[in-house]
Each structure stands twice: as C-alpha cells, then as structure tokens.
Amino acid sequence: xxxxxxxxxxxxxxxxxxxxxxxxxxxxxxxxxxLGIIESEEFRNEFDKLMKDYVGRPSPLYYAGRLSEHxxxxxxxxxxxxNHTGSHKLNNxxxxxxxxxxxxxxxxxAETGAGQHGVATATVCALKGIKCVVYMGAxxxxxxxxxxxxxxxxxxxxxxxHSGNKTLKDATNEAMRDWINNPEDTxxxxxxxxxxHPYPDMVARFQSVISKEMKSQLLEQxxxxxxxxxxxxxxxxxxxxxxxxHFLDDEQVELIGVEAAGKGVDTNETAATLTVGxxxxxxxxxxxxxxxxxxxxxxxxxxxxxxxxxxxGPLHAHLHKTGRAKFLAATDEEVLQSVLLLTQKExxxxxxxxxxxxxxxxxxxxxxxDVNVVNLSGSGNxxxxxxxxxxxx
Amino acid sequence: xxxxxxxxxxxxxxxxxxxxxxxxxxxxxxxxxxIQELEKNGVDLIEIGMPFSDPTADGPTIQRSSEVxxxxxxxxxxxxEQLKDIRQSVNIPLILMGYLNPVYQYGMEAFxxxxxxxxxxxxxxxxxxxxxxxxxYRKYYEAANLHNVLLITPQTSEKRIRQIDEASAGxxxxxxxxxxxxxxxKVEDFHxxxxxxxxxxxxxxxxxxxxxxxxxxxxxxACKYAQGAIIGSxxxxxxxxxxxxxxxxxxxxKSIDPGR
Ligand SMILES: Cc1ncc(COP(=O)(O)O)c(C=O)c1O
Numbered sequence: 001x002x003x004x005x006x007x008x009x010x011x012x013x014x015x016x017x018x019x020x021x022x023x024x025x026x027x028x029x030x031x032x033x034x035l036g037i038i039e040s041e042e043f044r045n046e047f048d049k050l051m052k053d054y055v056g057r058p059s060p061l062y063y064a065g066r067l068s069e070h071x072x073x074x075x076x077x078x079x080x081x082x083n084h085t086g087s088h089k090l091n092n093x094x095x096x097x098x099x100x101x102x103x104x105x106x107x108x109x110a111e112t113g114a115g116q117h118g119v120a121t122a123t124v125c126a127l128k129g130i131k132c133v134v135y136m137g138a139x140x141x142x143x144x145x146x147x148x149x150x151x152x153x154x155x156x157x158x159x160x161x162h163s164g165n166k167t168l169k170d171a172t173n174e175a176m177r178d179w180i181n182n183p184e185d186t187x188x189x190x191x192x193x194x195x196x197h198p199y200p201d202m203v204a205r206f207q208s209v210i211s212k213e214m215k216s217q218l219l220e221q222x223x224x225x226x227x228x229x230x231x232x233x234x235x236x237x238x239x240x241x242x243x244x245x246h247f248l249d250d251e252q253v254e255l256i257g258v259e260a261a262g263k264g265v266d267t268n269e270t271a272a273t274l275t276v277g278x279x280x281x282x283x284x285x286x287x288x289x290x291x292x293x294x295x296x297x298x299x300x301x302x303x304x305x306x307x308x309x310x311x312x313g314p315l316h317a318h319l320h321k322t323g324r325a326k327f328l329a330a331t332d333e334e335v336l337q338s339v340l341l342l343t344q345k346e347x348x349x350x351x352x353x354x355x356x357x358x359x360x361x362x363x364x365x366x367x368x369x370d371v372n373v374v375n376l377s378g379s380g381n382x383x384x385x386x387x388x389x390x391x392x393x
Numbered sequence: 394x395x396x397x398x399x400x401x402x403x404x405x406x407x408x409x410x411x412x413x414x415x416x417x418x419x420x421x422x423x424x425x426x427x428i429q430e431l432e433k434n435g436v437d438l439i440e441i442g443m444p445f446s447d448p449t450a451d452g453p454t455i456q457r458s459s460e461v462x463x464x465x466x467x468x469x470x471x472x473x474e475q476l477k478d479i480r481q482s483v484n485i486p487l488i489l490m491g492y493l494n495p496v497y498q499y500g501m502e503a504f505x506x507x508x509x510x511x512x513x514x515x516x517x518x519x520x521x522x523x524x525x526x527x528x529x530y531r532k533y534y535e536a537a538n539l540h541n542v543l544l545i546t547p548q549t550s551e552k553r554i555r556q557i558d559e560a561s562a563g564x565x566x567x568x569x570x571x572x573x574x575x576x577x578x579k580v581e582d583f584h585x586x587x588x589x590x591x592x593x594x595x596x597x598x599x600x601x602x603x604x605x606x607x608x609x610x611x612x613x614x615a616c617k618y619a620q621g622a623i624i625g626s627x628x629x630x631x632x633x634x635x636x637x638x639x640x641x642x643x644x645x646x647k648s649i650d651p652g653r
Contacts (some may be wrong), residue, residue, distance in 0.1 A: 018493060020450045020519035021544040022554070022568060163456050169447065176449045183548050183571045281520065282493045294468040295498030298444040333614060 003315070003324060005247040009197020012321060014314035017196035019284045022180040026188075027196055027284075029103065034198050037102045038095065038205060050094050051209060054127070055084050059210075061217035063375070066345040073366035076227070077376045078214055080239065081350065087378030088207060089120035089237040093189055095206030097124040100187035107186045109129045111175040111233075113140055113168035114305035114353075115147025115190030122156035124342035132156040135174040137167035140305055147382060150253060150256050165299040172283055192236025193313030196284035200241075200313050208240025214373060215246055227372040229254035232377065233356035234327065235271075235306050237313035239377035244325065247371065254326070256364065257316060258356040260302030261329035271300035272329035273312045274320050282310070288317045303332040304352035305384070306378075337391055338362075351378035352386065396538055397486035397514045398488035398563040401437060402599040402620060409621025410435070410612070410650055411601055412628050413490060415425050415442035416475070417467025419633055424475045425482075432485050434646040435443055435653035438601075440517065440623065441476075443491030444471055450519045452575030454626035458633070469495050473507050480512035488542065490517040501530050505537040515540035515563050542566050547587040548627045551594070559598040567591060567619060576607035576627040580614045588618035612649050624649060 009015050009031075019027050039044055045182035051057040060079045068075045079090040081297045093110075100108060110123050110132070112118030118134040118249040134151055138160040141148055151158050164170035172190075190309040193207075215225040230247060232240035234257040247253040262270040270276060273288050280289040282297060290298040290310040302308040319325035330338075343349045350358060354377040366372060380387065387393075401409065412431050416424045424441070431439055444459035444467050451459070472489075479487070489508065496504050496518065516539065522531070526541055534541050540563030544555050547570060555564060569583055572577070582605070591600065603623030604616040615622035628645060633643040646653050 016525065017522065018520045018525065019522055019524070020544050022450065022571065023517075023550065024522070024546075025548040025550070161476075163453075164460070166444065173449045177452070177573045180450060181572050183546075210414060278498075280497055280578050281492075283449070285522065289494075291494065291498065292497065294470070295495035296463060297494070 005124045005197065005201040011314050011318035014287050014317040015197055015200060016286050017284060018281045018286060019196050022181070022183065023284070024128050026179065026183055030107065031198050033103065034099065034158065034202050036294070037099055038202070039186050043098060043102070046098055047095060051091070055090050055094065055211065056082065058217070059083055061115040061214060061221065063221065064346050069341065070341070070345060070364060071361055072368055073370045073372055076371065076373045077348070078210060078243065078373055078378065080375060080377045081348070081354065081379035086381055087116045087120070087351065088210065088242060089117045089135060089191060090123065091209055091242065092191065092203050092206045093120040093124045096187070097130065100130070100189070103187060105185060105187035107133070107182065108189055109133045109135065109175050109178050109186055110189045110191060111135050111168065112191060113137070113171065113308065114145040114382060115140070115151065116306060116382065118151050118156070118158070119147050119154070121189050122151040122154035123383050125156060128156045133178065135161050135171040135178065137165070137171045139164045139166040140171070142169070144382070146304060165298070167289050168298070168305070169297065189283070192238040192312060193241045193315055194283055194285060200285070200315055203238050204241040204245060204315060206370045207238050208245035210239070210242035210375060211244060211246035214243070218373070222371055226250055226253050227373045228375045229256055230375065231256045231258065231360050232375040233258050233307065233353045234312060234316055234351065235260070235309050236311070237316045239375055241313060241315055243375035248324065255278050255319065255324065256360055257325055257327045258360045259327060259329045260304060260307035260356055260376040261301070261331040262301040264331055265329050269301035271302040271308045273310065274316070274327045275329055285311070285314050287311050287314045288320070293392070303335065304356070306351070306353040307356065328360050328363050330356045332391065334359040334362065337392040339387065340391065348376070349380035350376055351380050352383045396540060396563060398438070398540055402564065405437065407620055408616050408650070409601060410653070411438040411440065411623040412436050413440040413442055413623060413625035414625050414628055415444055415455060415462050415473050415634070417462030417465045418442060418458040418629065419461065419580070419635060421465040421467060423638065424472065425479060427632070427642065428479065428483055428487070430638055430642040431646070432483050434643050436485070436646060437621065438486045438488065440488045441472070442609060443472060443495060445487055445492040445495055450571040450573055452626060454576065454629050455574050458629045469499050471539065473511060479491045486514040487512065488515040488517055489513055493518050493521045493628050496569040502533045505539055509537035513539065515542050517542045519544060519599060523557065536558040544568050547571055547584055554591065554594060554596070558598055561598045563598070565596065565598045566602045567600045569602050569604045569606060569615065571605055574604050574625055576579045576583060576630065578605035578607065580610050583614070594616060594619050609649055610643065
C-alpha cells in the first residue's frame with residue numbers, strides 16, 4: 001500500500017509523533033501494541049460483532065434516485081447517518097474502547113467540538129462501564145447544549161474549556177493536558193485521524209470499515225467494486241479516511257475531500273486548512289495548519305462545529321501533496337442549499353458537516369454513467385436548530 | 394568557546410536557582426528588564442518563554458501569560474530584536490523555552506544561528522522529541538554551540554533516561570511530577586522516590602528539577618535531589634500586575650532563597 005503510514009508514523013513528510021516527553025510512555029505503549037491488538041482474532045471478532053449488533057452495520061449504500069436525476073449522474077449515499085448515535089464517529093470509539101480495555105485502562109478522556117465524538121465516546125464508556133471525561137470548548141458547550149445533556153445522561157463528565165477561543169482546538173489542548181496529568185490509568189480517545197502516530201493510522205483503520213463495505217455493496221449494486229469517485233467532508237478527516245481507505249491504491253478512483261470554506265477561503269472566517277494553510281506542528285503531528293507567519297495557530301471558522309479545526313490529518317496533507325486526492329471547499333451558504341436539496345429530494349436531513357461533501361457535487365464535472373459515492377457522515381438531528389433558524393420553518 | 398550552561402555547572406554544583414518567565418508579559422517591553430533584574434538578584438540561569446497559542450504542556454498560569462504576551466504583540470522575531478544587545482549587560486546562561494511550531498516557521502537553521510548571534514545557550518522545546526531532533530536538527534545546534542535540553546518525567550524508564558543522558562551535553566530538565574506546569578504543590582506532593590532513583594543513577598549531566606516548584610520549601614527540597622530547581626508559574630504570578638519590576642523581582646527571589 002502506497003499511502004499507508006511508514007514505521008516512523010509518516011505519510012510522506014507529514015505525521016510523526018511530536019510529543020512532549022510526558023506523553024512518551026503512553027504513546028510508545030500504543031505504538032508498540034496497537035497493531036498486535038487490533039489485528040488479533042479476538043479483537044476482530046469483538047469489533048465486528050459490536051459493529052453489527054450495536055452500531056447497526058453495515059450501513060446501507062443507497063442509490064439516491066431523485067438526486068441522481070437532478071445532477072444527471074449516479075449518486076450513491078453511504079448512510080453513516082444511520083449508525084447508532086447518528087454518525088461515523090462510533091466506528092472509532094468502539095475500536096478505541098476495546099483497545100483501551102486490552103491496555104488495562106480504567107479512565108477515558110476525549111475532546112469534542114460539535115459533541116458528536118463526545119457523545120460517541122460517552123456511549124461506549126456507558127457500554128463498557130468505564131469512567132469518561134469529555135473536554136469541550138466553553139463556546140461549544142453553549143452552542144451544542146443538547147449533546148452536552150446527552151453526554152451527561154450517558155454518565156460522562158463534561159468539562160468546559162475556557163482557554164484560547166473556547167472551541168475544538170482548545171478542547172484538544174486540554175485533553176492532552178489531562179493525559180499528561182494522568183499518565184497511568186487513562187486512555188485518550190482522539191476523535192479524528194489527527195494527533196501523534198499511531199492515532200491517525202489507528203483511527204483510519206477503525207473507520208476503514210466504511211470503504212470496505214462500499215466495495216462489496218458497489219459490486220452488488222453496480223457490478224463493479226470501484227466507483228468513479230468518492231466524496232467526503234474533511235474536518236480532521238476521519239470519515240474521509242474511512243471512505244477513501246480501501247480505494248487508495250485503486251488509482252482510477254477519484255477521491256475528493258471537501259473542507260469547510262466558512263464565509264469563503266478568501267475571508268478570514270474559514271476552516272479550509274489545505275487551501276489557506278502551510279506545514280507546521282500542532283497536537284503532536286506535522287501537518288498542514290492555519291497559522292500566522294510567526295507560527296501561532298489561527299482560529300478557524302465554519303458554520304459546522306465539527307469542521308472548524310485549524311489542522312488536518314497527516315494522511316490528507318499527504319494525499320493533497322501527492323495529488324492522490326483532490327480537495328475542494330464549500331461555503332456555509334452552499335452547504336445550507338445542499339442540506340435543503342437532499343432533504344427535499346430524498347427525505348434525508350444530513351449533518352452540516354456531511355452536506356459539505358454534497359455541496360461539492362455542484363463543483364465537479366460528472367458524466368451520466370459515473371458512479372459517485374458521497375459519504376453521508378452524519379444525521380442532521382443535531383443541527384435542527386441551525387436549520388430552523390436559517391430556513392425559517 | 395565553552396557554553397555558559399556548562400560553565401555554570403562547572404563552577405556551581407548545588408542550589409542553582411533558575412527562573413522561567415514569558416517574554417512579552419506582563420508588558421511587551423519588559424523582557425530585558427526582567428532578565429537584568431533576575432541576574433542582579435543572584436538568579437543563576439534564566440528560561441525565556443517564547444509564547445505559543447497552544448501551550449499543551451502548560452497549566453493555567455503560563456497559558457494566560459502566553460495569551461497576554463501574544464496579544465501584546467510578542468513574536469519570535471521581536472524577541473530576538475529585544476535580545477540583540479543582551480550580552481552587553483547579562484552574563485548568566487539564557488535558555489529559550491517554548492513550542493516547536495513558531496521555531497519551525499522561523500526556520501530551525503536560522504533560529505539556531507540567531508541564538509548564537511544574540512548569545513542564547515540552549516533551548517527547551519518539549520514537543521521536539523529526541524529522535525526527530527537527532528534526525529533533523531542536531532547539526533544546526535552543534536554548529537551554533539547550542540544545547541537542546543531534554544526532559545525526563547516520573548514515567549521515563551531507566552533505559553530512556555540513560556539514552557537522554559547520552560544525548561545531552563548541558564543539563565537534563567527533570568519534570569517534578571506527572572503534570573503540566575503550575576504552582577500550588579507542596580513538598581509531600583512530590584515523589585521523593587523518583588528524585589532518589591534518578592539521583593542514584595549517576596548521570597553524566599547535571600539536573601534541574603522543574604514544574605510545580607513554587608516556594609522556599611519546594612525549592613529547598615528539590616535542591617536536595619538535583620543541582621538546582623526551576624521556578625516558572627510562581628514567578629509569572631509574582632510579576633503579573635507588577636508596576637515595579639525591580640522591587641517585585643528582588644522580593645520574589647528573596648522569598649525563595651533569602652541568602653541571595
Ligand atoms: C457528522 C460529522 N461528519 C464529519 C465530522 C468531521 O470529522 P472528520 O473529518 O474526522 O470526519 C464530524 C465531526 O464532528 C461529524 O460530526
């Protein structure tokens with residue numbers, strides 16, 4: 001495989017484990033043990049069983065007939081929104097909670113932006129009876145009240161983070177500080193393909209179930225396991241990593257990642273890291289970052305709390321650099337129109353994040369016979385307030 | 394020329410008093426004054442904090458001082474500008490402490506050259522791990538006669554401590570406990586067994602103990618187990634509203650070590 005991580009944790013020039021010594025023992029343990037654990041038969045069996053009976057996998061690959069007609073091409077939706085808790089995030093947290101148990105950890109920490117990863121983490125902690133602490137920017141706590149309440153009901157402690165701009169980046173900083181202060185009993189469940197090696201690879205492996213299912217579903221529905229292209233939204237990049245994973249070496253399959261342009265990539269209210277960013281080191285990975293000339297991190301903006309991260313997983317930085325994947329950006333405005341289009345053409349209300357991938361359908365050239373797979377990473381339930389306010393229903 | 398860090402540890406074997414402060418805090422222009430006053434009051438070594446927007450190894454005090462310093466307009470370029478004549482008035486070793494990304498944007502080679510030019514003796518960059526340092530950056534440090542100070546913690550294995558000792562040429566920064574930076578600890582909060590274990594390893598490099606050292610008892614205790622100790626958050630707090638740095642710095646130094 002050309003696009004997998006090397007033994008030092010790099011995708012080309014991106015990745016690595018730029019960790020302070022205080023995290024060395026934990027990262028070293030993960031690094032040396034994660035593959036042995038997650039590739040063991042016992043782990044696979046447990047993981048697969050939970051994926052099927054608890055998450056509700058395989059998620060359907062749905063041929064969106066009226067949307068296809070609208071675009072004059074074939075559009076398939078990979079329905080990650082139908083997973084338990086309403087997004088792809090649970091694929092990763094199930095994997096990591098099983099891993100944490102094998103490592104003998106008794107306390108889980110996580111960061112969350114919109115609250116989807118926080119809910120997915122609190123869910124698996126309830127499932128396994130493990131103590132759970134979720135860090136969330138104070139601003140997001142007030143913006144995403146229903147998810148905060150959900151996490152609490154699931155038994156998690158939600159800690160509002162008041163440092164920095166009080167959003168996802170600051171929650172991630174605080175989770176790392178917690179890990180430094182609790183190095184023995186705690187596992188940090190990172191919510192995307194970001195952070196130090198081996199997280200990007202580990203999370204991508206857990207999410208790779210998405211493209212594995214796509215292949216067999218496509219074979220059944222179209223006669224070929226390879227589509228023309230796969231589209232996914234990219235915040236940190238975990239749903240995109242999962243949707244791309246098993247197609248990475250099938251170079252004829254076009255891979256399209258869609259970042260959040262916010263109010264536009266030429267404004268300073270954007271989260272389109274690959275468009276406006278440059279290489280640097282944040283959260284223990286060398287990757288593309290939104291930063292000033294002096295190397296200070298710039299706070300991103302997007303209408304979708306799940307995409308406003310100033311970095312991007314090193315895998316995507318590499319796919320961008322090598323040209324293996326193409327990255328576009330969709331504005332808030334474009335995204336909201338795509339939300340309404342899918343809702344009224346197919347009766348599916350998508351998450352704001354996922355609608356970024358849908359918005360890209362207006363930006364690319366599609367032939368009538370093309371097979372386009374859009375990874376519908378999550379459900380719009382969490383975004384109803386935004387939708388109702390914007391559309392005025 | 395011998396590095397000032399090595400000169401210090403050759404001439405002084407105990408009670409080395411080291412202070413961290415954040416450049417650009419409380420006011421943008423305080424950097425040189427703080428350094429001069431610390432030296433005047435008998436401090437042995439200074440760590441100049443390069444503020445970063447995302448200081449993941451720091452507790453609330455240094456998070457806040459970094460935030461203020463950045464708001465005040467501090468940057469690495471400006472810091473070097475402020476320090477350009479520092480060796481005309483200050484003789485003790487100076488170490489730059491911060492996070493990798495601002496240095497990475499400045500360019501590691503240019504950074505090391507600039508350090509040599511203004512008279513910086515070492516750096517502490519917690520998120521620059523040893524293997525990456527060796528692979529990419531050691532050559533620039535050596536050319537600039539600059540030491541990269543590495544950290545050890547209570548979790549660091551004996552094997553790794555030996556490896557870090559082997560890779561170090563100035564001093565080892567011993568993180569006092571499993572924690573981010575911050576004051577408020579008492580002597581009994583520290584694991585003396587960790588201090589003793591490392592003390593008995595007979596490392597070739599001298600050690601300074603830092604993180605959580607904040608007052609006379611914790612300073613004196615740390616000095617029993619290492620050549621000296623580093624005080625950060627407590628000093629940052631002591632000067633945070635200072636309108637008279639001269640007086641407040643003298644008072645602070647005396648409060649830690651009345652003999653200075
Ligand atoms: C539904 C949904 N999709 C996508 C994302 C973005 O994360 P990633 O880029 O890791 O898939 C989130 C994050 O909260 C999300 O909730």
